[in-house]
Amino acid sequence: MLLMAWLSLLAFVWLGEGNPLVGLFDPACFVMRGECPNKNVTFWLYSKSTRDNPILLDPLDLNPWDFQPPRPLKILIHGYTGYRDFAPNSFIRPVLLDHEDVYVISIDYGPLVRYPCYVQAVQNVPLVSKCLAQLINNLVDRGIVRNEMIHLIGFSLGGQVAGQATNHLKRKLKRITGLDPAKPLFILGSDTRRLDAGDAEFVDVIHTDVLGRGMLRSMGHVDFYPNFGPQQPGCMEENPTDPGSCNHERAPRFYAESINSTVGFWGRQCSSWLVHLIGLCSTRAPQALMGYHVAEDVKGSFFLKTGSNTPYALGKMEDVDNSRHLAKFRLSPEHNEVDHDFEPQLLEAFLELEDPENHLKTDVDDLEKQLIWTDQAEDEPLS
Template sequence: MEALNMELLRILLFLTVTVTLESCVNGGTIKYPTVMYFPDGKGDLRPGIIYEGPTKVLPINEAEDIKFFLYTRGASYQLLVGDVATLNASSYDSNYPTYIVTHGYQSSGASDTIQDIKDAYLSRSQCNVIGVDWSVIADNILYPVAKQHTVDVGIYVAKFIDFLATAGNLDISTLHLTGHSLGAHVMGIAGKNVKNGKVRRITGMDPAGPLFNLEEVNERLAVGDASFVDIIHTCAGLYGFEDPLGDVDFYPNGGHPRQPGCSIILAGVCSHSRSWQFFAESVNTDKFLAVPCGSYDDFKNGTCDSEPKVPMGEPAFSSARGRYYLNTGQEPPYALG
């Protein structure tokens, strides 16, 4: 009986999300349900409670709750802020490019979000990929608590970056930060707080939308957090931000759920995950070709076909500005060329 009740609850929650999605697609105003299912880093569903109002947040222990894992070809290490000996004993090499990647709400460092992107980079070239695991904080059924802690996590990531600069000879002007969902805002906060230079680039993969707004730029990813900020929107208006947040904002398939290949029932969670899946694939291809356009309708009508194309994802041009649109496939490989 208990199993049956849980299944009924799951169905009701799916219907709640589907009704919310329908409102989003048809231009309605989204009213966040009390409970929404979010995708963890492997695409599985995890419940989160969303509410507006004051939140009592207990302090975190940054050194224990936020972990940094270095991946290079054939080796991996855990690095600690201020621990020079461990850094020197690791395979970190400042002569190679460095990429820092983090997950979002209800996810972890072991997630496909981080691992697939890490594997893509290491298959391409020698480099340092550092995964930021803040799962102790992110794995909280109370979404507002995790959301509020993104500022603390971002500030600590900035301390780690400054540590790499001083102890590991990292050139921050070459550094690329990438984050999914709440993790996108973590990277924005990190970029704001780095003291030893300006981060070269931050990529936001469907930055989290619930309880964020455009005015509070100090609590979210924003233009200026790095020399170049690019955004991939795949669940705009539901789990992700709909408004442009970066120097350039890409809206594959219009940027809204449901993304191609996602079922109606899982439209939101599947679409939210598409952003990091697209980015992981883009590390080794420049075929996610997008064009600047006033709207997705104009794009579909061919109004912007004569505009020069720009690749989305890792090979995006740092000179690109504005809104860009493209279509993708329903399954890997997603890029259509």
């Protein structure tokens, strides 16, 4: 798996804005500690009637009339370098308000995730998550919004915010959607630090930049891999200087289109990313709809193709019988998943950023030594 490691290395460690170490020693970068509410984490409520004049919510003094009549609540969480009008909000919120009878809360924690402060942004995620959980707990405890009506939708770092917020919730949420959840500095963390299937009754994830900013491993009850995950069609033309950023942003774009698509994004099930890589997926396996209208009883990994420009959805795939080809191979379903060790990793020592003042004194050479790309020959799946 050395090739995969080097591809990932080029994708998000050494390329400009994709480098998680840029800004590590920038004096303008800071880590915020403290209690919630916090002035750097704000919540803006949108509805059809207030879409141009959203309500700034006070988590400790919520007005029940702001949520009347009762409707489902979608909470959108931006990522690194974002704010309340940044992805996924800029793509998803307008479509939701146009086509669904819902309330939308857009979180804004932009001051805590400014460029080039990625390492500090990761350290600020626990505070953001705690403040989000405080808001949700107060909404539910006061009977303003029913717990089963709340749906978190997090993009990039926001996907990991959603996962960590569940550590502080009094009740398990019904659904969380992860839109290409952030990879750098989250690979070796425990499940309490990143989004996983245990965080809600149903967790669906869309992976669009698996060799760069986003995770390769499956993370939810159902995981979708458009265009296999590493490179999205049209991104080299749309952003030739940083196609990874375009790949990453395709996740909220696809999700927004899925809300009112007439044909839908349909993926075909395969046991794993690796089996799909070597062309051993059945072309008659079940298909599932990706995005906003995904069926909550769907489980597993699904793969699909999209267009290079909007509209991206291509509808259902044609069933082709490749059973004779597959019969040549004896596949064991228990042993064809991608082991998590094959995704490029950062040392746990580098991930535990509980002491930023001491950590920032570390020499750059020492940090570079802590970057380890695993290649375990004994577990090599293609040998």
